[in-house]
Amino acid sequence: MIKLSQPQIPEVAIERVGEILRSGQLVHGDECNAFENELAAYLGAKHALVVSNGTAALHLALLALDIGPGDAVIVPDFTFTATANIVEITGAKALIVDVERSSYNIDPIKLIDCIENWTGPEKLKAIMPVLEFGNPSNLNTYREIAKKYNLSMIEDAACALGASDEGTMVGTAGDFGCFSFHPRKTLTTGEGGALVTNNTELFQKATLLRSHGMERSSEGVVFKCIGLNYRLTNFQAAIGRAILPHLNNWIAKRQELAAHYKAKLSSLIESKLITIPEVVSGHSVQTFMIVLASDFKRSDVIFELKNKGVEANLGAQSMSALGLFLHQKNITTSYPVGQELYQQGLALPLHEGMKVEDVNIVVNSLDSILKKL
Template identity: 70%
Template sequence: MIKLSQPQIPESAISRVGDILRSGQLVHGEECLAFEKELAEYLGAKHVLVVSNGTAALHVALLSLGVGQGDAVIVPDFTFTATANIVEMTGAKAVIVDVESSSYNMCPKLLEERIVSWQGPEKLKAIMPVLEFGNPKNLKLYRAIADKYNLKLIEDAACALGASDGDAKVGTVGDFGCFSFHPRKTLTTGEGGAIVTNDDTLHKKAMLFRNHGMERSDKGIEFKSIGLNYRLTNFQAAIGRAILPELNDWITKRRALANRYTDLLSPIVAQGLITLPNIVDGHSVQTYMIVLSQRFERIEVIKALRAKKVESNLGAQSMSSLNLFNHSRNIENSFVEGSYLYTHGLALPLHEGMSNDDVEFVVNELSVALYGL
């Protein structure tokens, strides 16, 4: 089976995890502090906090910005449901904006229209764009729009560690950047995530929310605020530290595989059977998702590929299609692109352990499946 995704864990990480397990120092500690420092250096950021998962990173960012009851946060239609879920869990409302058909990212034009036409009753407080599948397109534009309308910007960069928009690393443009280290991500710690900020005050708030509101001083432990337990473990951090030096090379390999897909799939595109993602400069290519034409039922394509030992799946969900965020600010709008990507997007296998031969096999079997359906 050619897997959709396959975590690559270096032997050095496995050995180091064994050392940590034998030491008994399992919880958040020196490995986490070292990982935070190395991530900050890699990103060119002032502060990094590692946390238990990507959703926790988003939650801490929202809480640190004071988002809650009576507020609204703009999110894209096409994303994993955690993006909108966590906004609603704070008591705020997730306000949906449709995405672009080629980048799969939030449409800046529709974003600005939604801001200008906003009438509440909630206070519009932040924009939370997703850099879908590692695509950095529009990131600096989102920052400019946020600044223009005095809104906060949280980058949901769950899939995008290592991506960049020009000279800016994804995760460093917003008030906060949030990453996931889930096994589907290029850098994985099993579960895990990170919060990035260049703001000292926000960093201090986030530290408190991450760890029960506790602060250590010469007086011992003091509880400064209500908080949560979103810490990463030492042995997870050790895995991340071992992978980080490999990340840029792995992204280069992913981009080469994605370009190979694009070349080999061009005859199917010419037949009008699929469209392809736009792999832009700085893209980290966490997932390669094509979009099927209306004539296909995606589940039938998935079954046909699975029969040939090729794993494929949907790319992400459409927030407007889930019937979970049906307050009036959303149901009065249409979300053509996001809903279509949800029903017809097909993620193909892509990971740094693949070869060009693997890509050719996937494309051949996809061709057979599409022409046979």
């Protein structure tokens, strides 16, 4: 079976995890501190805070920005549901905006329209663009929009560690950048995530919130505020530290595989049986998702691919189609692109452990299935 995704864990990481497990220092410790410093240096950011998962990173960002009841945050229609879920968990309202067909990222024109025409009772406080599947498109544009309208910006960069937009590293453009280290991500620690910011005051606030509001001093532990437990373990951080030096090379391999996919899929594209994403410069290509023509039932294609030894799946969800965020603006707006991507998007195998020959097998299998169906 050619797997949709396959975590790559260097042997040195496995050895280091064993050492940490034997040491007994399992919770946040020196490995976490070192990982934070190395991650910040890699991104060119002032501060990085490792946390238990990517959703926790988003939650801390919202809380540090004092976003809650009476506020509204703009999110894209096409994303994993955690993006909108976590806004609602704080008591704020998730306002959905449709995405671009080419990038799968939030449409800047529709974003501006939403901001300028917002008349709800909630105060519009922030935008939360998702750099879908590692696509950095529009990152600097989102920053300019947030600045123009005096809004905070939280980058949901769960899939996009290592991506960049014209020299700006994803995660460093907004007030906060939030990453996930889930096994589907290029850098994985099993579960885990990180929060990145260039604002020292926000960093200090998020640090307190991450660990029960505790601050250690020479006089002992002082509880400075009400907080949560979103810490990463020391052994997870060791895995992240071992992978980080490989990240750029792995992203380059993913870009090469994506380019090969594009070339091999050309006949299916010309026949209008599928469309493919635009893989721009700086794309980290966490997932390669094509879009099937409306004639095809995705579940049938997934089933047939599995029979040929190829794993495939949907890409992400449409927030408007889930029936969970039924605010007036959301239910009176149409989301044609996000809903199409949700219904017809097909994620194909892509990871740095693959070979060009694997891509050939995937494409040949897909070609025969689509022509048969």
